[in-house]
Amino acid sequence: MKTLVLVEHEGGQLKDATLSAVTAAAKLGEVHLLVAGQGVGGVAEQAAKIAGVGKVHVADDAAYAHGLAENVAPLVAGLMEGHDAFLAPATTTGKNIAPRVAALLDVMQISDIISVESDDTFTRPIYAGNAIATVQSSDAKKVITVRGTAFDKAPREGGSGTVEAVGATGDKGLSSFVGQEVAHSERPELTSAKIIVSGGRALGSGEAFHQYIEPLADKLGAAVGASRAAVDAGYVPNDYQVGQTGKIVAPEVYIAVGISGAIQHLAGMKDSKTIVAINKDEDAPIFQVADIGLVGDLFKIVPELTEKL
Template sequence: MAVLVIADHDGAHLRDTTLKTIAAAQKLSSDIDVLVYGEASAVAAQAAAAEGVRKVLTAESAELKADIAEAISALIVSVAGGYDVVAVPATASGKNFAPRVAAVLDVAIISDVVEVVDASTFVHPIYAGNALETVKTSDAKRVITVRPTAFKAVAASGGSASVEGVAVPAVTLKTRFVSDEKVVSDRPELGSAKVIVSGGRALGSADEFKGVLEPLADKLGAAVGASRAAVDAGYAPNDYQVGQTGKVVAPNLYIAIGISGAIQHLAGMKDSKVIVAINKDPEAPIFQIADYGLVEDYKTAIPALTKALG
């Protein structure tokens, strides 16, 4: 059995979501290849050094660099013939093109895998994480997306895989790349941060996010997150959103400030190692999963905590 892992990267660095997807793939086979598309040259060497990788395939084009799903899915399908499993990190990009790959290959996609039981049996969450479903597929070829927070990353060094280029298939695209606007921050990336300070609708404004949460995050070297309600209200940008329709995170420390704990939010952060909840409502559902809870108004608690940190 051979597995093709699709690399997640920013054009210069291989993200640890890829290393975690390789870890999931190792539960299926020792024959693991990694496909790096887009700006591949710098990232390919990093993928080749990852533990357990047999070979790295590279493909470059303007459409792949722009992360256009039609182009990416066509590329994957063109090389998928030699593989039994296509494993994709369950990122926003991966969730965009993986279903296209499965549809073209005429197989069912198995999404958000958190456990590999055997070569055809996988476990994934359903009902916003309230239940785990075990799925057994009879498809000869499997397309899965892997929830990175469920697996421990393989070592980023020690491997010595070969690198080879593959042809980029010609595709008539219905999508045109216009622009890419990225938020530049000195803080850690939300998806890989070890500490996250997250705020909810109770903060009431974007100014409160900036004036109350950000100083605490800076003291802790933390990323800033937000509930969907806070994002929908315009208090925080979309890339801050944690939850079922946002990012799934599992930091060592998650501090939830003014977040009631709707099930959609809990689905994105309940696997955090330590959860601290600060809310003035003692009946807030967030306290049911919190390791530590403080029933107090954030306007009093957070400035005091920030000051105590020096």
């Protein structure tokens, strides 16, 4: 099989989510990558160095400058004439583009896979990860999104893929880029961080979140996350949310502070290597998945922990 993997990139840098998708694609057969954007020569060079990559298709055109799915999807659909499967990371970008590709090809999409069983059979979580479905597709062309935390990242070095320019399909005029507001942070990106400190509704306010969670995260060089309850309460922005409707993470260490552990939240972090829970309720569900549990008042425990680090 020949697979085509969507390369996610930002600011001239290839994003880690692509590396996990490459690992999944390698289980299906020959791996080709697609780099779409404007002025993406540097990204294409990075992509060609990824271990296991055979070819990098580069579509360098103003129509792809902002990654609008309405423009990228027809490009992918055209390239699928020479490929058997299209894989995209199960990120905001991937989940925006893949369904449109599936519609253009008139095939089903297989979403959020966590393993490749064979050329046509995959597994994916359902019911917030409480059950695993095995999905078999008879479609001639496969359209798949990949859960990054379920696959190892392909090495960024060691590959020697060839770079090939492909013709642009142009601006379809279905959408336009108006602007963006980007929140810059010195902390690691949530989905690629090795350590994450997350806060829940028990913190009581955004001020408390900044006072207790952020100093601990800074001491550990960690990313900051939050439960949906904390986000809904307005303590922190939406992009901090970890969970089924937020970001799926699997860091080396996940510290849950004042988070009860609703199914929705557990679905986004239970694959973490080591889970540390701090909660005053000893019956909180979070303790069922925690490797280390500390029952007590977070307003006393967290400052003490931060001070001793």
